[in-house]
Amino acid sequence: MTTKLVDTPVAAKRRRHVANPDDIGSLVQLDRVHGSVYTDPAIFELEMERIFGRAWVFLAHESQITEPGDFFTTHLGRQPVIVCRDKEGAIRVFFNRCTHRGAIVCREAQGNTNRFQCPYHGWIFDTTGRLAGVPYRGAYSDEFLADEGLNLAEVPRVENYRGFIFGCLSDTRVGLVKHMGPLIEGIDGILERAPEGTVSIPVGVHQYEFRGNWKMQIENGMDEYHPPFSHASSVKKGGHQMQRAYGSTDGYKVVRGSEDQEVGYAESYYDIAECHGADYGQAFLTIPDDSRKVDLREESYKTKMIAKLGEDGYEDMFQRTRMSNAVFYPNMILRSTGNVHIRTIQPVAVDHTIIRVWPIQIAGYADHM
Structure with a gap:
């Protein structure tokens, strides 16, 4: 091109x-x-x-496709794909493109099915991607229909790291774990802090788009300069934001100084934040004090984790929890402490980007958390 x-x-x-x-x-x-x-x-x-044609790109969490026949549609760069579980429960990722005339096969965001039928000419594919039905079959020779190239094409490389599913379009020798590098701590940390050892994405998505470049959102994930100003309407006297995480009765403190200081002139609480870079474009933010993990001191949670890890193990886990935002370059930001969530970045054009945000539910948290 x-x-x-x-x-x-x-x-x-x-x-x-x-x-x-x-x-x-x-x-x-x-x-x-x-x-x-x-x-x-x-x-x-x-x-x-x-970048998007060579890197590992986040696609979905396995909790979004728990049963055989469950599917979830998304994009790998600008390529539409279907993430699904086949009838045996195996995770597969197909290009969402009919092998007949290239039309989008599945137009639903999520659901369960035993087949995908192209809305253009009705060709049918099962959950393994195999061509399973063709209207007016007699118009085609058996030799033509036996061509495996008529099955849905699969993304060449797919890996699942502890429930987080990634795809890669290239034959790079760099595996997913090496690609993620230190950002693995973001995923491992959430699961370590889960009383039952699992997390899920059980509810809907907050989706929005903006007329700007995709890298703006990636960079914003590492930008701790802006919260007291861009989010000023959410900051109360004393520098606390409105409550954004359970267990935090006052909300995170984002501005330091006296209650009389205005947000625009106060010293940013995020001065203590630390930004880190790694190979393959990865980056992460750490908060070296306890401001982002007050929920870990909630009494019912603390009791469960001490029962699971012991008092020393619990305290060690608490002290090691430092990573806040983990930027899985090029398309996912994982908020791994506080109001934990996944944020994905879909580039549409140089000046058009779609953002989707899914809250993460941590198994074993009390209902009020």
Whole structure:
């Protein structure tokens, strides 16, 4: 695919970078980033090829497809896919594209079925992706219908790490665990802190979209400068936000200083936050004090965890809990403490992004938590 660049003075200045993709790195300096990184359609196309076409991309959580026949539709980059359990309970990921004329096969967001029927010409595929039915079958030869290429194409690499399902379009030798690196702690930590050892996504999704570049949301996941200002309407006197996590009666403290100070002039409580980078674009945020884990001191929870881990084990777990936001590059942000949730980023165009947020339920938490 060839993307034509608009011939403007700014475009001309950067054309040499796009003409030689290996030189794109020069658009990012230690103290600045060129605006074209967020606005140039040609750079966006390279990102779809080199990032979303090669990296491990988060697709779903296994709790969203618990039974045979359960399915969940999403995107791997710009490719629509179906994540489902076949009749034997195995997890499969198909390209959501009919092998007849390329139409979208499944238009539902989630559900249960024993077959997928293309709404265009009625071709039917079972939950293993096999072509199971063709209207006016007599119009086709048996030899043609025996072609395995008529089955739904599967995403070439799929891995499930403790319930978190990822897919990869390339044949890279980098496995999922190596790709995630230190971000594994984000997933492991949530499961360690679950009294019953499991988590789920049992409820609906908050979906919104914005006219902007997908990287803006990724960067925002590591931005602890903005909360006292962008979220100022949620901050009360004393610097506390409205309650966002059970067990936190006052809400997280996001601004330090006296109650008389206005948010815009107060010292940010997030000055103590620490940002960390890792290989393959991964990044995570840690909060070195106890402000993001007050729920772990809730009495009924504490009693359960001491019974499970012992007093020393519980206290060790509490002290080790530091990771707040884990940015699983390129498309998922896991809030691993406090109001835990999954946030996914779907790039549509260079200036169009869809965000979906699912709250995570931790098995064993008391009802009031």
